[in-house]
């Protein structure tokens with residue numbers, strides 16, 4: 707089956723709660739207010755009117771500043787976020803490497819966690835049984851297989867999460883930048899496996915701030931800015947657009963900074979006279 711991604715006018719909004727601002731008062735008033743005040747529900751628009759298509763052979767780098775919406779878009783592609791408007795249609799099997807710790811049960815053993823996560827990834831139990839040994843071997847955790855997960859270090863958990871997530875191949879790979887954690891030896895080994903999987907995938911979408919990595923893996927770039935698409939096209943052009951966007955932002959920030967400095971010094975001059 708041909709793999710494809712088609713996102714049409716997708717907007718993602720999420721509710722969040724804001725605690726009413728605290729009026730000045732003593733500790734008792736603070737306590738009573740905290741207990742009695744009803745948090746206000748508001749909505750944040752994380753993605754707005756996103757439209758793009760990806761077909762076989764497309765390896766897309768998601769670029770944008772912190773908070774631009776890259777992870778949110780990946781989550782929408784995995785199905786974790788449903789668009790509040792518009793549609794996200796993904797054809798083909800998906801493999802997502804977003805958060806290495808999601809879906810783990812700290813009280814369960816390593817082997818039990820392999821079953822839990824692999825089943826959540828949609829791998830049939832019969833197949834998971836065959837995957838247990840290769841996963842433990844890749845993570846180099848065979849000696850501690852029957853220990854509870856909570857006894858592992860964070861790097862060891864990351865190894866296990868990576869080994870499970872990459873134990874099967876898929877048509878579409880969705881990656882959030884997590885590389886760089888763990889020891890250099892494992893990161894090298896993980897990168898080699900990742901490159902191999904990327905080469906074998908039909909479509910790849912990777913969110914990253916690392917231009918060396920995106921140049922190595924990708925041929926297209928999608929620039930996100932405040933939850934909207936600023937550019938989608940060939941990688942080189944996307945990088946140029948992103949740099950342009952950054953320099954405009956930087957100029958805006960220095961103008962604002964100069965204005966604030968001028969206002970502050972005018973204020974202190976007034977006080978001095």
Ligand SMILES: Nc1ncnc2c1ncn2[C@@H]1O[C@H](COP(=O)(O)OP(=O)(O)OP(=O)(O)O)[C@@H](O)[C@H]1O
Pocket residue numbers: 720721722750752770771772773774775776777778779913
């Ligand atoms: N569940 C949520 N509720 C409210 N706001 C959220 C939620 N999840 C994300 N956000 C906000 O949405 C925006 C986009 O977040 P997202 O994690 O997608 O950004 P990003 O481009 O991946 O950033 P980074 O490069 O820092 O990883 C941010 O402003 C973030 O604070």
